[in-house]
Amino acid sequence: xxxxxxxxxxxxxxxxxxxxxxxxxxxxxxxxxxxxxxxxxxxxxxxxxxxxxxxxxxxxxxxxxxxxxxxxxxxxxxxxxxxxxxxxx
Amino acid sequence: xxxxxxxxxxxxxxxxxxxxxxxxxxxxxxxxxxxxxxxxxxxxxxxxxxxxxxxxxxxxxxxxxxxxxxxxxxxxxxxxxxxxxxxxxxxxxxxxxxxxxxxxxxxxxxxxxxxxxxxxxxxxxxxxxxxxxxxxxxxxxxxxxxxxxxxxxxxxxxxxxxxxxxxxxxxxxxxxxxxxxxxxxxxxxxxxxxxxxxxxxxxxxxxxxxxxxxxxxxxxxxxxxxxxxxxxxxxxxxxxxxxxxxxxxxxxxxxxxxxxxxxxxxxxxxxxxxxxxxxxxxxxxxxxxxxxxxxxxxxxxxxxxxxxxxxxxxxxxxxxxxxxxxxxxxxxxxxxxxxxxxxxxxxxxxxxxxxxxxxxxxxxxxxxxxxxxxxxxxxxxxxxxxxxxxxxxxxxxxxxxxxxxxxxxxxxxxxxxxxxxxxxxxxxxxxxxxxxxxxxxxxxxxxxxxxxxxxx
Numbered sequence: 401x402x403x404x405x406x407x408x409x410x411x412x413x414x415x416x417x418x419x420x421x422x423x424x425x426x427x428x429x430x431x432x433x434x435x436x437x438x439x440x441x442x443x444x445x446x447x448x449x450x451x452x453x454x455x456x457x458x459x460x461x462x463x464x465x466x467x468x469x470x471x472x473x474x475x476x477x478x479x480x481x482x483x484x485x486x487x488x489x
Numbered sequence: 490x491x492x493x494x495x496x497x498x499x500x501x502x503x504x505x506x507x508x509x510x511x512x513x514x515x516x517x518x519x520x521x522x523x524x525x526x527x528x529x530x531x532x533x534x535x536x537x538x539x540x541x542x543x544x545x546x547x548x549x550x551x552x553x554x555x556x557x558x559x560x561x562x563x564x565x566x567x568x569x570x571x572x573x574x575x576x577x578x579x580x581x582x583x584x585x586x587x588x589x590x591x592x593x594x595x596x597x598x599x600x601x602x603x604x605x606x607x608x609x610x611x612x613x614x615x616x617x618x619x620x621x622x623x624x625x626x627x628x629x630x631x632x633x634x635x636x637x638x639x640x641x642x643x644x645x646x647x648x649x650x651x652x653x654x655x656x657x658x659x660x661x662x663x664x665x666x667x668x669x670x671x672x673x674x675x676x677x678x679x680x681x682x683x684x685x686x687x688x689x690x691x692x693x694x695x696x697x698x699x700x701x702x703x704x705x706x707x708x709x710x711x712x713x714x715x716x717x718x719x720x721x722x723x724x725x726x727x728x729x730x731x732x733x734x735x736x737x738x739x740x741x742x743x744x745x746x747x748x749x750x751x752x753x754x755x756x757x758x759x760x761x762x763x764x765x766x767x768x769x770x771x772x773x774x775x776x777x778x779x780x781x782x783x784x785x786x787x788x789x790x791x792x793x794x795x796x797x798x799x800x801x802x803x804x805x806x807x808x809x810x811x812x813x814x815x816x817x818x819x820x821x822x823x824x825x826x827x828x829x830x831x832x833x834x835x836x837x838x839x840x841x842x843x844x845x846x847x848x849x850x851x852x853x854x855x856x857x858x859x860x861x862x863x864x865x866x867x868x869x870x871x872x873x874x875x876x877x878x879x880x881x882x883x884x885x886x887x888x889x890x891x892x893x894x895x896x897x898x899x900x901x902x903x904x905x906x907x908x909x910x911x912x913x914x915x916x917x918x919x920x921x922x923x924x925x926x927x928x929x930x931x932x933x934x935x936x937x938x939x940x941x942x943x944x945x
Contacts, residue, residue, distance in 0.1 A: 401766065406658050407535065411932045422641070423550060423641050425641070426550050426640060426641030427539075427636075427637070427640030427641060427667070428551070429637060429640065429642075430550075430637045430638070430640035430641040430642040431641060431644040431738045433637055434641070434642060434643050439626070439726060439727070440626050440726070440727075444624070445861060445862050445886075446862040447859075448624055448856075448862065449624060449625070449626050449628030449726055449727070450624060450626075450859070451625075451627060451629070451636060451727070452629060452633065453617065453628070453629055453630055453633055453839070453892070454614065454615060454617075454629075454630050454632075455629065455630060455632065455633035455634065455635070455636030455637045455640070456538075456539065456544055456632065456633065456636050456638075457537055457538075457577075458613070458614045458615075458888065458892065459617075459859065459892050460860065460886070460887040460888045460914075461859060468934045469596065469916070471887055471914050472596075473490070475636065475637070475640065476538065476539070476575070477539070478539045485816060489855050
């Protein structure tokens with residue numbers, strides 16, 4: 401499961417158009433937790449900032465639009481080179 | 490995936506079939522798969538995570554599989570069982586006259602997996618109890634934080650406060666400390682006397698006793714508070730400070746960068762309920778000594794039958810897999826081993842029973858349903874989860890009450906609500922391709938955004 405094909409054990413993903421280097425094999429939710437520019441992963445229906453809660457695909461708090469697909473649970477997804485992430489999805 | 494159109498589901502379902510289909514690739518599911526293979530059946534395991542092993546055998550990014558899991562997974566593969574990882578069951582049916590099949594989101598296509606016998610080994614989720622501030626970023630579950638760290642979240646130097654109940658707190662605290670976090674405290678709601686008695690009772694389980702001693706040694710220097718629980722989290726945009734109350738009536742502030750709370754585990758029994766399996770008030774799937782559920786040909790193993798940990802899960806997996814494959818002799822042998830482990834489960838439940846004060850954690854303004862931002866005050870006086878859904882939308886978001894359901898049943902005494910498909914939000918294309926199953930004919934939800942169908 402761990403992708404070591406990228407040089408230096410890192411892959412590049414795009415978060416809201418911004419390039420972010422993340423460790424190869426990292427889960428997307430974990431990579432976003434590490435990303436200082438990502439204060440909150442999404443806004444709730446009343447606009448509150450939210451981050452991951454369960455870490456294992458239950459709560460949907462870490463959901464984002466990934467490669468065009470909405471409401472993807474980022475905690476169940478391994479980062480891949482070129483992955484396109486839109487927050488607040 | 491990058492090249493395919495968004496939600497570009499193929500025109501038809503991809504069909505798979507096996508004598509025994511196992512849902513969940515944790516210890517219970519993998520052991521069930523081995524037992525069924527050894528009895529000569531064709532076996533297919535489906536699992537939501539990117540790699541087999543479940544939550545307990547999830548290894549940190551880049552480290553490869555857990556050593557114990559590696560042996561088990563190797564055995565599963567050598568015996569010829571198929572393993573589909575990263576796929577989610579969203580619907581299914583158990584009616585032999587129509588179709589015995591699961592509908593699975595790949596997520597690029599829909600799989601229809603037909604089974605003769607089905608073993609449900611769907612694990613557990615954490616019990617989250619709402620308190621003021623619990624929706625702030627940086628407040629996570631206990632197992633949740635561990636999963637994020639294993640997934641690559643770097644916690645080195647961060648101040649972490651852990652609170653809740655159960656042995657998982659100790660295990661996670663130790664692993665966070667090993668990852669370089671500053672564990673500033675651990676709050677166990679159970680009284681010290683009960684935890685101590687539980688610890689002494691572990692002589693019957695030398696392996697667990699040894700683990701316990703090891704954990705306490707690893708946590709030297711970490712303040713451990715019994716009879717204590719977090720009542721509030723505060724911070725500007727994310728958690729900065731937690732307030733801890735104790736049985737003596739004290740309240741104090743502890744500064745932290747991360748706050749992990751979890752009040753034990755609850756069975757993940759939604760798929761079982763969808764398929765018509767009987768469950769008790771706490772959501773435990775009812776099984777007999779062969780791990781058979783109330784539905785013919787459906788078996789259940791591990792945490793969904795009651796929270797018991799990895800040894801029970803493995804033992805039940807063997808029982809369920811053997812019986813699902815028709816090997817009654819071996820099933821009976823495994824059942825004897827299982828009984829000893831189940832006594833441990835009852836001791837665990839007694840030791841970490843939740844105290845009544847926790848029912849007062851949320852105030853009227855505290856969010857109960859995080860998906861729809863429904864406050865506790867809007868729900869507390871209602872009759873049941875059904876009424877809460879209809880009048881407040883509580884439990885109608887993407888998580889479908891997986892978080893607020895167990896909380897409201899503890900806080901308000903709501904009975905379990907009926908489970909409806911789809912089990913997770915899936916693109917409309919997936920539903921169109923899958924067609925109606927016999928459990929989903931009443932599906933009639935017009936809400937949700939354009940592309941995702943969120944269950945009622």
